[in-house]
Amino acid sequence: MSTPLNDRNVAAYIAGQAADARVNIELVSDGMTLNIGPQHPATHGTLRIVVHLDGERVVWAEPVCGYMHRGYEKLTEVRTYPQVTTLINRIDWLSSFANEVPFILASEQLLGVEAPERAQWIRTALFEMGRIANLMLFLGDMGVQLGAVTPVFYAFRDREHVLNQIESATGGRFHPNYNRIGGIKEDLPAGWIAETKSILPKVREFCDQMEELLLNSEIFAARTKGIGHIPKEVGLEYGLSGANIRASGVDWDLRRDEDSPLAWKHCDWKVWTHQDGDAFARYWVRLQEVRESTRIVEQLLDGLPEGSIQTKVRKIIKVPAGTAWVHTENPLGEMGYYVVSTDGLGPYRVKIRSASFNNISILPWLLKDVYVPDVITILASLYFILGDVDR
Amino acid sequence: MQEEIMQSLGSHLVQTHVTESDLWIRVADESWLDAVRICKEDLGFDYFSFLSAVDWLPNPNLDGEYVFDEGKEPAGPQEIIVDPEVRYAGGTSRFQVLTRLYSVEKHHGVTLVTDVPESLTLASIVTLYKGADWHERETWEMFGITFEGHSDLRHIYLPAEFEGFPLRKDFPLLARVVRPWPGLVDMEEMPIVENQEKPEQDFA
Numbered sequence: 227m228s229t230p231l232n233d234r235n236v237a238a239y240i241a242g243q244a245a246d247a248r249v250n251i252e253l254v255s256d257g258m259t260l261n262i263g264p265q266h267p268a269t270h271g272t273l274r275i276v277v278h279l280d281g282e283r284v285v286w287a288e289p290v291c292g293y294m295h296r297g298y299e300k301l302t303e304v305r306t307y308p309q310v311t312t313l314i315n316r317i318d319w320l321s322s323f324a325n326e327v328p329f330i331l332a333s334e335q336l337l338g339v340e341a342p343e344r345a346q347w348i349r350t351a352l353f354e355m356g357r358i359a360n361l362m363l364f365l366g367d368m369g370v371q372l373g374a375v376t377p378v379f380y381a382f383r384d385r386e387h388v389l390n391q392i393e394s395a396t397g398g399r400f401h402p403n404y405n406r407i408g409g410i411k412e413d414l415p416a417g418w419i420a421e422t423k424s425i426l427p428k429v430r431e432f433c434d435q436m437e438e439l440l441l442n443s444e445i446f447a448a449r450t451k452g453i454g455h456i457p458k459e460v461g462l463e464y465g466l467s468g469a470n471i472r473a474s475g476v477d478w479d480l481r482r483d484e485d486s487p488l489a490w491k492h493c494d495w496k497v498w499t500h501q502d503g504d505a506f507a508r509y510w511v512r513l514q515e516v517r518e519s520t521r522i523v524e525q526l527l528d529g530l531p532e533g534s535i536q537t538k539v540r541k542i543i544k545v546p547a548g549t550a551w552v553h554t555e556n557p558l559g560e561m562g563y564y565v566v567s568t569d570g571l572g573p574y575r576v577k578i579r580s581a582s583f584n585n586i587s588i589l590p591w592l593l594k595d596v597y598v599p600d601v602i603t604i605l606a607s608l609y610f611i612l613g614d615v616d617r
Numbered sequence: 618m619q620e621e622i623m624q625s626l627g628s629h630l631v632q633t634h635v636t637e638s639d640l641w642i643r644v645a646d647e648s649w650l651d652a653v654r655i656c657k658e659d660l661g662f663d664y665f666s667f668l669s670a671v672d673w674l675p676n677p678n679l680d681g682e683y684v685f686d687e688g689k690e691p692a693g694p695q696e697i698i699v700d701p702e703v704r705y706a707g708g709t710s711r712f713q714v715l716t717r718l719y720s721v722e723k724h725h726g727v728t729l730v731t732d733v734p735e736s737l738t739l740a741s742i743v744t745l746y747k748g749a750d751w752h753e754r755e756t757w758e759m760f761g762i763t764f765e766g767h768s769d770l771r772h773i774y775l776p777a778e779f780e781g782f783p784l785r786k787d788f789p790l791l792a793r794v795v796r797p798w799p800g801l802v803d804m805e806e807m808p809i810v811e812n813q814e815k816p817e818q819d820f821a
Contacts, residue, residue, distance in 0.1 A: 291773060291774065292772075292773060292775060292776075295774040295775070297783065299759075299784060300783055300784055300790060302789075303786075304790060356725065396618045402809065409706070459663070460747075462663045462664045462721065463663070463665060463746050463747050463748055463815075464665070464746075464747055464748035465664065465665040465666060465667070465746070465748035467664075471721075476721055478721040478724075484636070484724060487676075487816075491624070542780035547702040547703045548702065548703065548705075549641075549703070549704075550641055550726065551717070560666065562666065562667070563735040564667075564669070564715075564717075564718075566671060566703065567703070567705050568698060568700075569703075574703070575671050575672070577667065577669045577671075579666060579667040579717070584665075584667075584748055584751075585752065587748055587751040588748075616774060
């Protein structure tokens with residue numbers, strides 16, 4: 227039965243067409259602006275990203291940092307050298323131990339002292355433990371950002387073993403404050419070495435699980451392969467470091483390539499790189515890094531030299547005038563301290579070169595023309611800690 | 618390596634400082650951009666590490682603290698530090714901008730330093746290293762040094778209406794102004810004289 231063609235139906239038809247036309251006009255819109263964060267799990271802290279969307283596509287993106295700016299560079303100027311360690315523990319809170327080391331090395335360089343061999347080995351071992359704890363969280367967290375919830379539970383379960391070991395040696399789970407100028411706070415507790423060795427296979431087992439759960443998963447590959455591609459030259463120009471640049475095929479690791487008083491030179495391990503430069507490659511490289519770190523810790527604990535853990539340093543540490551730049555390969559990338567001393571009890575100026583600040587400065591370039599769900603993938607795969615961005 | 622850099626930089630170079638592991642090179646402020654370009658294009662420093670500044674005017678308020686003792690005057694404006702022991706590669710200006718470049722293939726880096734002129738402006742190196750964008754914004758925000766050629770000098774950490782340049786030495790550390798810190802005693806010279814009475818402290 228066809229509808230009788232009367233005036234009323236004609237009017238309704240015209241109104242309908244007009245409504246459709248309006249919708250079509252609205253589809254060609256000026257786009258919309260969407261706030262991601264400041265509170266979003268993918269940002270590891272409080273980073274806000276303003277994205278301007280055309281449909282599902284990002285036209286431009288602008289990270290807004292500063293929600294967590296604590297002014298550490300200013301605060302170091304009113305503290306003594308030993309006090310600064312407490313402060314810089316809070317920069318990258320997932321591997322605080324690794325933050326302390328370059329600053330202490332810079333202070334030692336200015337002071338002209340060097341920690342004994344045993345202290346350097348323990349420092350290196352704990353540095354790597356910090357790396358394991360930090361990157362394990364990433365390995366699980368990346369899954370949860372893509373909708374796989376199980377990996378993050380596994381990560382927290384197995385990271386606990388590592389944190390317990392860090393705690394039993396240093397007294398602090400997250401903020402060890404264990405390094406002293408010229409050595410470390412105290413020697414390792416009895417039985418620590420055997421206990422640590424016994425948890426390292428668990429970490430490797432976790433890596434195998436992640437490989438099985440995520441890397442071998444079709445969904446994970448579809449969500450990460452080809453997403454957030456960073457060419458080598460662009461990455462270097464933006465100052466990307468660590469696993470982010472190694473995933474773009476740059477074979478560069480400060481642990482291997484630079485002469486350092488720390489004990490990496492005594493170990494046999496491999497620097498992994500990946501040619502793809504996408505989110506998948508960044509995950510893959512970090513997974514291999516955790517495995518290599520467990521190997522480094524094992525070798526260090528096997529060959530740990532005997533001896534004292536502290537050189538003689540004056541009780542009130544006055545650092546001679548000079549400038550020092552020390553950088554190390556932290557879990558998130560190159561972390562360096564540029565310390566200026568004017569022969570005082572505290573530093574005159576400390577420039578903290580943190581890895582995440584450079585790592586996320588690439589976001590406006592990288593997020594252009596990607597789709598909204600990939601924004602989260604890219605954020606998670608770049609892996610930054612907001613304390614390390616804002617300082 | 619050092620000689621190669623010196624040759625390439627030619628007349629841009631003003632002074633160098635070499636330590637065991639590191640190299641400081643001071644260039645004239647007008648050749649800042651050219652020097653960075655030579656480092657990138659001719660010398661192969663492909664990795665941009667950081668850019669920042671140093672304020673060489675010592676804090677007039679005793680190591681960053683406002684001291685509220687009635688009888689105690691702030692030390693007042695002091696001389697700019699020009700001691701080459703502290704100030705590697707020399708220079709006489711109040712502000713110095715420095716940048717750290719690195720070669721990931723050759724595994725060596727260089728710190729380029731320049732004196733900032735009175736006008737507090739310097740050429741931007743964003744065209745050479747895109748990563749310098751945020752670092753220049755931060756340096757502008759913290760020290761008030763303008764980078765010519767940077768299209769987007771906005772606050773990066775602080776709120777847009779913030780006034781002042783926090784990392785300048787004469788900018789007071791507000792938290793300490795509001796409440797003097799008991800740890801202040803650590804920053805002062807410790808009394809070495811024996812039998813000296815303990816200075817009275819008000820921890821309230």
